[in-house]
Amino acid sequence: EPEVTQTPSHQVTQMGQEVILRCVPISNHLYFYWYRQILGQKVEFLVSFYNNEISEKSEIFDDQFSVERPDGSNFTLKIRSTKLEDSAMYFCARRTNEKLFFGSGTQLSVL
Amino acid sequence: LAKTTQPISMDSYEGQEVNITCSHNNIATNDYITWYQQFPSQGPRFIIQGYKTKVTNEVASLFIPADRKSSTLSLPRVSLSDTAVYYCLVEGSQGNLIFGKGTKLSVKP
Numbered sequence: 001e002p003e004v005t006q007t008p009s010h011q012v013t014q015m016g017q018e019v020i021l022r023c024v025p026i027s028n029h030l031y032f033y034w035y036r037q038i039l040g041q042k043v044e045f046l047v048s049f050y051n052n053e054i055s056e057k058s059e060i061f062d063d064q065f066s067v068e069r070p071d072g073s074n075f076t077l078k079i080r081s082t083k084l085e086d087s088a089m090y091f092c093a094r095r096t097n098e099k100l101f102f103g104s105g106t107q108l109s110v111l
Numbered sequence: 112l113a114k115t116t117q118p119i120s121m122d123s124y125e126g127q128e129v130n131i132t133c134s135h136n137n138i139a140t141n142d143y144i145t146w147y148q149q150f151p152s153q154g155p156r157f158i159i160q161g162y163k164t165k166v167t168n169e170v171a172s173l174f175i176p177a178d179r180k181s182s183t184l185s186l187p188r189v190s191l192s193d194t195a196v197y198y199c200l201v202e203g204s205q206g207n208l209i210f211g212k213g214t215k216l217s218v219k220p
Contacts, residue, residue, distance in 0.1 A: 033208065043155060043198070043210040056207045091154045098143045100208055102154030 004032075006092050006103035014111055016081050021106045023075040023092030031095040034067065034077050035102075036060070036088040043091070049075065082110045115199045120215040129186045131214050133199030136180045144175060144182045147198045149213070155198060159184065186216075194218045 005024040013019050023032065034046040048055040049067050066078045079086055087110045093100040116134040123129045135144070143162055147155035159166055161173040161182070172185040186193055198213040 035210070042212050043149070045207055045209050048207055058207075089152065093154070095208070098202060098208075099145060099157050099160055100147070100155070101157060105152070105154050107152075 004092050004094050004101065004103040006090075006106050008106060009104065010107045010109070012109045012111065013082055015084055019079050019082055019108060021077045021079075021090050021092075021108070023077070023103060024073065025075065025094055029094045029096065031055075032075050033093045033095060033100065035091045035093065037091065037105075038085075038088045046077070048095075079108075082108075084110050086110050115201060115211050117197075117199055117211060117214045119212065120217070122217050122219065123189055124219050125190055126188050129189050129193075129216060129218075131184045131186075131197055131199075131216070132181055133184070134181045135199070135201045138179050138201050142201045144173065144179075145200045145202075145208075146171070146173065146182075146184045147200065147210075149196045149198065155210070158197075189216075189218045191218050191220060 007022045011019055030051050032049045035043050036046055037043045044060060045058050047057040047061045047067055052069055064080050069075050087108055089105045089107050091102050091105045093102040114137060143160055145160040146158045148158050149155040159168055159171050159173045161175050163175050163179060166173045174183040184197060194217055196213040196215050198210050200208050202208050
């Protein structure tokens with residue numbers, strides 16, 4: 001099955017700046033997830049998004065994070081004021097029949 | 112949310128069969144068992160999914176005993192390119208898909 005497309009592939013930002021990571025579904029799927037993976041660590045769940053609403057979120061997903069689907073197509077993760085510890089690979093995934101299909105990720109580097 | 116336990120790492124040689132076992136004692140009736148593979152700097156990739164008994168596809172086999180409290184991913188005749196981290200997840204339609212630490216498989220020539 002086709003995966004999702006993520007942009008950008010790399011993002012470098014200064015601490016305190018806002019970043020927006022984008023996920024573009026191949027087709028009109030309703031169920032999406034965001035995960036992050038700090039270098040050398042496990043894949044961490046951030047948030048799930050179903051039918052344009054947050055379904056579940058983890059403790060990591062605090063007030064600095066938000067998700068939305070502004071145009072009914074692209075699915076975005078926003079970090080309002082980045083911190084050094086936000087540096088990680090961020091993965092978007094769509095869920096179909098209890099299976100996840102991941103994008104290639106966005107490598108976020110906060111300086 | 113069913114917790115899974117896997118070996119942290121495994122070593123193998125090219126051409127061997129590799130079996131990775133995952134324990135999930137608290138699996139719920141509606142939960143499926145899914146395995147993912149992850150290469151460095153890439154997102155996890157779906158390998159195989161099952162509910163009970165045995166499932167086989169072009170990549171691997173998944174063995175699930177009757178009590179479903181564990182599952183074994185079997186990779187036939189591994190090659191160097193199978194070196195990766197393998198994750199076992201259990202979850203039903205209502206829950207989130209939480210990754211554990213996975214099993215780091217190293218295949219040597």
